[in-house]
Amino acid sequence: MAIGLDVTHPMDVVETDLGGMPQGGWPARLIAGVLLGGGLLVLLGVVSPLDASRIGYAFIFAIVGISMRVLLGLLGQISLGHQAFVGIGAFMAGFVVTELELDFAMAVPAAALSGAAAALILGGAALRIGGLLLALVTLTFGAVAERTIFLLRQFTGGGSGLPAPRPPWAATDTTYAYVCLAFLVIVLFLDWRFVSTKAGRAVQAVRDSERVAASMGISVIKYKLLAFMLSGFLAGLAGGLLAFNIGTVQAAPFNFFLALEFVLMTVVGGLQYRSGVVAGSMFFALLDRYFGNIYDWFLRQLDKVPGIRGVSDFLRDAIADPGLLVPAVGAGLLILTLISFPGGIGQQLRPIVNWFRGGRFDLSLIHGETTSQGGSEDVRP
Amino acid sequence: MSVLDIEGVSIGFGGVQALGNVTLSIDEWEVVGLIGPNGAGKTTLFNCITGFYRQDQGVIRFKGTEISRLAPHKRAALGIGRTFQQVGLVRSMTVLENLLLAQHLEVNYADIAGLIGSPETFAAEIELRQRAMQVLDFMDLADLAHSPLDGLPYGTLKTIEVAAVLATDPEILLLDEPAAGMGPEEAHAFGNRVREMRKELGITVVMIDHHVPLVVAVSDYMYCLDFGQVLTHGEPDYVRNHPDVLEAYLGEDTKKTNGKPKARRRTKTKARRR
Numbered sequence: 001m002a003i004g005l006d007v008t009h010p011m012d013v014v015e016t017d018l019g020g021m022p023q024g025g026w027p028a029r030l031i032a033g034v035l036l037g038g039g040l041l042v043l044l045g046v047v048s049p050l051d052a053s054r055i056g057y058a059f060i061f062a063i064v065g066i067s068m069r070v071l072l073g074l075l076g077q078i079s080l081g082h083q084a085f086v087g088i089g090a091f092m093a094g095f096v097v098t099e100l101e102l103d104f105a106m107a108v109p110a111a112a113l114s115g116a117a118a119a120l121i122l123g124g125a126a127l128r129i130g131g132l133l134l135a136l137v138t139l140t141f142g143a144v145a146e147r148t149i150f151l152l153r154q155f156t157g158g159g160s161g162l163p164a165p166r167p168p169w170a171a172t173d174t175t176y177a178y179v180c181l182a183f184l185v186i187v188l189f190l191d192w193r194f195v196s197t198k199a200g201r202a203v204q205a206v207r208d209s210e211r212v213a214a215s216m217g218i219s220v221i222k223y224k225l226l227a228f229m230l231s232g233f234l235a236g237l238a239g240g241l242l243a244f245n246i247g248t249v250q251a252a253p254f255n256f257f258l259a260l261e262f263v264l265m266t267v268v269g270g271l272q273y274r275s276g277v278v279a280g281s282m283f284f285a286l287l288d289r290y291f292g293n294i295y296d297w298f299l300r301q302l303d304k305v306p307g308i309r310g311v312s313d314f315l316r317d318a319i320a321d322p323g324l325l326v327p328a329v330g331a332g333l334l335i336l337t338l339i340s341f342p343g344g345i346g347q348q349l350r351p352i353v354n355w356f357r358g359g360r361f362d363l364s365l366i367h368g369e370t371t372s373q374g375g376s377e378d379v380r381p
Numbered sequence: 382m383s384v385l386d387i388e389g390v391s392i393g394f395g396g397v398q399a400l401g402n403v404t405l406s407i408d409e410w411e412v413v414g415l416i417g418p419n420g421a422g423k424t425t426l427f428n429c430i431t432g433f434y435r436q437d438q439g440v441i442r443f444k445g446t447e448i449s450r451l452a453p454h455k456r457a458a459l460g461i462g463r464t465f466q467q468v469g470l471v472r473s474m475t476v477l478e479n480l481l482l483a484q485h486l487e488v489n490y491a492d493i494a495g496l497i498g499s500p501e502t503f504a505a506e507i508e509l510r511q512r513a514m515q516v517l518d519f520m521d522l523a524d525l526a527h528s529p530l531d532g533l534p535y536g537t538l539k540t541i542e543v544a545a546v547l548a549t550d551p552e553i554l555l556l557d558e559p560a561a562g563m564g565p566e567e568a569h570a571f572g573n574r575v576r577e578m579r580k581e582l583g584i585t586v587v588m589i590d591h592h593v594p595l596v597v598a599v600s601d602y603m604y605c606l607d608f609g610q611v612l613t614h615g616e617p618d619y620v621r622n623h624p625d626v627l628e629a630y631l632g633e634d635t636k637k638t639n640g641k642p643k644a645r646r647r648t649k650t651k652a653r654r655r
């Protein structure tokens with residue numbers, strides 16, 4: 001690109017002069033925000049109960065995404081066993097309502113706390129190791145949990161699972177989706193405050209360099225454990241909500257594929273960006289729920305093409321459970337993300353988010369500076 | 382009264398004696414320069430003081446209290462601040478965010494209060510911001526407050542790092558090659574700022590730098606380390622002209638040295654001596 005190296009466009013100057021003034025003003029932002037939020041609320045009300053339940057499922061995934069972001073994005077440690085925290089939360093919720101015969105209002109906090117407790121144990125391991133080794137430990141943790149805790153008859157009801165009936169005030173799929181949305185909003189608020197205050201900053205400092213963090217008076221041990229606990233708390237909360245979304249808690253869905261999906265959705269969403277993580281998580285959840293429909297539609301289209309009739313039959317035989325393709329699609333998206341947008345969906349959403357915050361709607365932000373992830377500078381002695 | 386006392390500190394790494402019986406004492410309000418060739422043990426000494434290394438022998442006292450058993454973050458809480466050779470800042474944050482982070486110990490709300498968004502934390506955050514801006518103003522960095530660290534020149538990053546450590550409100554400041562990457566003029570301005578810091582903020586400064594004229598100009602007292610031992614110490618003019626120091630710097634006339642003295646091949650020289 002040899003052209004225009006020294007050319008200064010007069011337009012540029014005019015544009016930068018506008019820098020301090022919000023484009024469109026605050027009323028426009030308020031209206032847009034109300035339309036977006038209101039649109040979502042109305043949408044939930046008008047769609048079929050099945051769709052509402054699936055969207056509620058997506059809200060729960062968004063909470064898991066935020067939980068992953070705390071570990072992966074803020075502390076910089078990967079968890080390949082996150083399905084275990086979600087599962088423990090789900091079983092705890094089922095246990096509290098079915099075995100202890102307590103309320104939804106008790107079950108969800110209990111689920112969140114059990115997730116936090118489980119994560120705290122795993123966090124202990126993270127004090128000594130990190131990176132790949134820790135990923136391995138979390139992977140093992142998830143696999144072991146699947147075969148031990150999840151099969152405890154007294155706790156999980158064995159193979160038949162635990163029923164988790166919804167409270168009477170949120171008995172329908174639609175009302176329960178609103179409940180999930182409310183929890184997501186609370187979680188987003190918590191995440192926002194976390195990164196804007198002392199603890200969130202300290203965790204990020206620990207991610208970048210434990211030595212620098214310590215030299216600023218930050219207790220590395222404390223904040224690592226805190227990040228694990230918060231992440232586990234949110235994952236357990238999501239598990240609790242999930243139990244009531246499905247209605248019956250069984251061990252089967254909490255397998256490694258789910259953990260993989262959690263990692264993929266968070267990275268594709270963009271670790272740095274809260275909005276991206278939410279969008280990525282919801283996208284994966286909806287993909288997961290609607291993939292069967294999409295796949296069927298795709299096969300039916302194939303049938304219409306003359307001459308290749310055998311192909312769709314072959315695919316029907318070869319891929320019995322199309323749900324297993326979701327991680328594959330996710331992996332493909334991950335590669336695309338890493339190549340073109342290291343910041344994930346969040347990076348693509350930046351112009352919009354920036355505008356809502358009072359900045360300019362600047363499309364160049366999509367390609368703007370990519371903030372580096374994880375331990376950027378190793379501070380050696 | 383001495384703020385920091387180091388008595389007979391020794392530390393070795395797998396047979397290499399990095400520090401051998403180092404004794405030095407730093408008085409309140411003093412600016413102390415620490416010079417010596419590469420590998421002399423200067424940064425190792427800092428790491429012992431801040432707790433990243435535990436010395437094999439010897440005692441380190443801060444304001445009369447033995448601190449050798451304290452974890453690094455607890456020493457920081459006592460008022461020992463340090464900078465790093467490689468810039469000790471969080472790269473993914475902006476300049477202002479780094480200064481907010483550095484005020485970690487000054488924050489008086491609980492972690493959980495911040496998480497749940499309790500009202501007093503909003504007020505406290507505003508206060509932190511104001512204090513951060515004051516420090517940035519003091520270091521003439523206010524314009525950069527909202528810029529990300531990525532892409533800033535090395536010398537600027539070093540200045541930001543000093544600002545961040547100042548924001549931790551230290552009693553003693555350990556600066557590890559703060560002027561690295563700065564031009565002569567920048568380094569001179571930095572030296573003036575160190576004197577100013579001492580005067581206005583009443584802190585004690587220990588400074589490692591290869592920029593000997595800068596250290597001489599800034600310091601009240603100097604130590605020269607070589608092979609992990611104190612070669613000599615005294616007034617800056619005495620130390621810089623001391624024959625042992627000149628020899629340690631391989632005959633380079635320190636008066637004319639404007640930049641960093643060349644690194645010696647330490648092990649070879651040592652082997653020949655023994």
